[in-house]
Amino acid sequence: MNYNKAEFEKSYGISSQLPPSDITEIAFAGRSNVGKSSLLNKLFNRKSLARVSSVPGKTITINFYDVDGYKFVDLPGYGYAKLSKSERDRFGELMEGYFQSGRNIKLVVQLVDMRHKPSQDDFGMIEFMKQMNIPFIVVCTKADKLKVKEFKKREQEIKEELSMVDSDLIIPFSSQNGLGLDKIKMLIKKSLTD
Template identity: 55%
Template sequence: MNFNNVTYERSFGTSEQLEPSTAPEIAFAGRSNVGKSSLLNKLFNRKGLAKVSQTPGKTATINFFDGSGVKFVDLPGYGYAKVSKTEKARWSELIEGYFNQEREFALVVSLIDIRHDPSDLDVNMVNFLREADLPFVVALTKADKLSRQQQMKQKAAIKRQLALDSDTLMVVTSSAKGDGMDELRGLIRDAVA
């Protein structure tokens, strides 16, 4: 799989618009300000493929990217306060509607900011993935903001807070420095193999 050849495909504003799943899908889920777009751009070695904004909550659609027979799915961020209740409800419907469909879920990458304790919404997402028996990994973002020692301490604390078993993989990542990208690419390759 060539991560450098990933291209933008389509965006959907409601779950009813989603086309049937025709290839393995790697979905990315996380809070609005977790750095999802930056991580995707670093993963694909592209600057502007996923739209990055200084304002959290800009991803308001489900965005599909094509990568040689694998679909990468950028889900709207959850938990951002400065949008209307109607818009929050639409985002929630989008995310739930996506996961409630018959799709080829190869892997869900659940993004959590390593600098903070997981929010209730992060915990709910991980619990949902576990209960739905979906294959997932946790990607801890923004690791460049902490020292190596702080990273290891936070990783252990987050693992406890999410009640993850020893089989659940966690990757410490930094979109700024590229940390964890090769490991994440390897996990994605394994998931679609």
């Protein structure tokens, strides 16, 4: 797959707008401000194809990218407390509509912040994917913000915290220095050929 052939396609705010799922999809999920856009930009080798928001909870759309004939889907960040009830309801409807519309999802890249214990929402998302039989990997973002000793400690702790996930599928990642990028690309490629 040529990641340099990445183009933004369209954003959708309600599930009834979602296009038919006739092409293989790789979805990216995680809390607001966990670094989904930074990961996508690193994968695409672009500075700002995926819009990085300075305001958490800003992305409440599903954003589609065409990547060399595959669809990469940036799901809205969850867990942002300051959303109004109507926005939270719309978010829930959008996520449910995406996952329960029989889409051709080959892999979900679930992002968690490596510096902290995964949130209840993170655990809920992982549980949901296991129940729905959706293949996923866990990418631990912001790894570069930890000192070496701290990094080693968190790497061990996160594998224990996420004991329900195969430890080979938990990847520390840094958008600053590219740590973990090759493994993420390898697992995406593997999901497309499985």
